[in-house]
Amino acid sequence: MKKGLILSGIQPSGILTLGNYLGALRNWVDIQEEYECMYFIADLHAITVPQDPKELRENTKKALMQYLACGLDPSKNVIFVQSHVHEHAELAWVLDCNTYMGELSRMTQFKDKSQKQVNVRVGLFNYPVLMAADILLYQADFVPVGEDQRQHLEITRDIARRYNSTYGKQVFTIPEAFISETGAKIMSLKDPEKKMSKSDPNPLAFISLLDDRDTIIKKFKKATTDSMNEVRFSDEQLGVKNLINIYSSITGKTPLEVEREFEGIGYGKFKMAVGETVADALEPIQKKYYELEAPENEEYIKNILKQGAEIASGKARETLKEVYETTGFYSK
Numbered sequence: 001m002k003k004g005l006i007l008s009g010i011q012p013s014g015i016l017t018l019g020n021y022l023g024a025l026r027n028w029v030d031i032q033e034e035y036e037c038m039y040f041i042a043d044l045h046a047i048t049v050p051q052d053p054k055e056l057r058e059n060t061k062k063a064l065m066q067y068l069a070c071g072l073d074p075s076k077n078v079i080f081v082q083s084h085v086h087e088h089a090e091l092a093w094v095l096d097c098n099t100y101m102g103e104l105s106r107m108t109q110f111k112d113k114s115q116k117q118v119n120v121r122v123g124l125f126n127y128p129v130l131m132a133a134d135i136l137l138y139q140a141d142f143v144p145v146g147e148d149q150r151q152h153l154e155i156t157r158d159i160a161r162r163y164n165s166t167y168g169k170q171v172f173t174i175p176e177a178f179i180s181e182t183g184a185k186i187m188s189l190k191d192p193e194k195k196m197s198k199s200d201p202n203p204l205a206f207i208s209l210l211d212d213r214d215t216i217i218k219k220f221k222k223a224t225t226d227s228m229n230e231v232r233f234s235d236e237q238l239g240v241k242n243l244i245n246i247y248s249s250i251t252g253k254t255p256l257e258v259e260r261e262f263e264g265i266g267y268g269k270f271k272m273a274v275g276e277t278v279a280d281a282l283e284p285i286q287k288k289y290y291e292l293e294a295p296e297n298e299e300y301i302k303n304i305l306k307q308g309a310e311i312a313s314g315k316a317r318e319t320l321k322e323v324y325e326t327t328g329f330y331s332k
Ligand code: TRP
Pocket: 007, 008, 009, 010, 011, 042, 045, 130, 131, 134, 135, 143, 144, 149
C-alpha cells in the first residue's frame, strides 16, 4: 500500500541548479517507492509571463531530460506536460468562478511579479487558480512546496473547501504540504543569505547541473567564505555552512563529521574537496542527459510523455466529470 499521492509541477525554465537537485529532484527519486507520484512540466504556468515559443518548446524537453537524467523513473512516476491534459485549463475556469478577486490580490508572488511588468496579464493574476486546478484535478494528498509556493497551496485548500461546502459534497481532497526530511536548502555561492537561483545575474553564484568539472571547481574556489579560516557549521559563517551542507548532502556525512574531516585544513583545500565531490556527483547525470539529447532518443522521450499524459488524463477526466455534474452542467 502506498502512502498517498504526491503531485508537483515544475516550470520549464532551462537548466536546473545544484540547489534544485539537492533540494528537490534527488528526493523525488527517494520517495518514488513509497508514494504514488505525479510530476508535470507547467507550460501553462510558464506563459503567464512572456515566452519565446522556440525557447519554451526546447525548455520543456530539457526539463524532462533533466528529470530522467537525475534518476526519476518513468515506470514508477507519472511524468507529463501540463498542456497535454486539457482538463487543467477546464477545471481552472470552473475554479476561477469560485475564487474571489480579493484573495488573489493578496498573493505575494503576484504582487512581486506584477511590479516588474508593464502590462500585467490576467493569467498572472489567475496563476494560483490554475495551480489549484492542477492539484485538485488529481485529488493529490501531498504537494512538495518551497516557501515561495506555500501561499498558493493555502489558497488551493481554501478553494477546495469552499467548493466542497458550497455543493455539500466531498468533490476535492484537501491537499497538504509535503515536507521532506532530507531536502537541503542550498544557498548562493556568492551571497549565502540568498537561495541558489539559476536566474542570478552572477553565474558564479550557482552551479548548473550541466556545468563541466573545471567550471564547477572554479566556482567553488571563488565561493564566498570569511576570514576565520575554520571549517565550522555555524550561523556566523554562512558561506562555509552552505559548503558544508552541500558536501554533507552529497556524501551523507553529518556536518559534525565534515568539521572533523577538515579540522586544521585551510579553506582552499576544503573548497577543492567540495568542488570535486559535486563534479563527481553530477558526472553521471550529465552523461545520461547528453545521451537523451541525441536525436535517436526523441522517440523515447515522446513516448514517455504520451504515456504520462494518458494516465494523467484518465484521472483528470474522472474529477472533471464529477465537477461538471456537481456544478450543474447538462450532460450529453
Ligand atoms: N507554481 C509552481 C512553481 O513555480 C509550479 C506549479 C504549477 C506547481 N502547478 C503546480 C507546483 C502544482 C505544485 C503543484 O514552482
